[in-house]
Amino acid sequence: MDDILKGVALDEVIGSGGIPGAVVGIGALLLAPVLIPVVAGAGKPVAKAVIKEGIKFYEKGKESFAEVGEVFEDLIAEAKAELAEDETSSNNNQPQTIIVSD
Secondary structure (H helix, E strand, O other): OHHHHOOOOHHHHHHOOHHHHHHHHHHHHHHHHHHHHHHHHHHHHHHHHHHHHHHHHHHHHHHHHHHHHHHHHHHHHHHHHHHHHHHHHHHHOOOOOOOOOO
């Protein structure tokens, strides 16, 4: 703390409006033991609500991504089946040599 205050003159603190800030700071220090439990008590339900909504959002997103994954897998399977079908039909269209013996 002494390192912070070194080189700071009293007139600089007063001239820069530091006294009102110091009064507010001292007041906050004195009221902190009373205010912190009140703020924590009010903040806890809000924090829990935010966490619950985050969990719901995460679960919904997880379901959506699973559905998208299933659709994508189905598309891949259909594309592979069409490729196999195209390959089979292109092999059937190749000219074939038929040997006829007398």
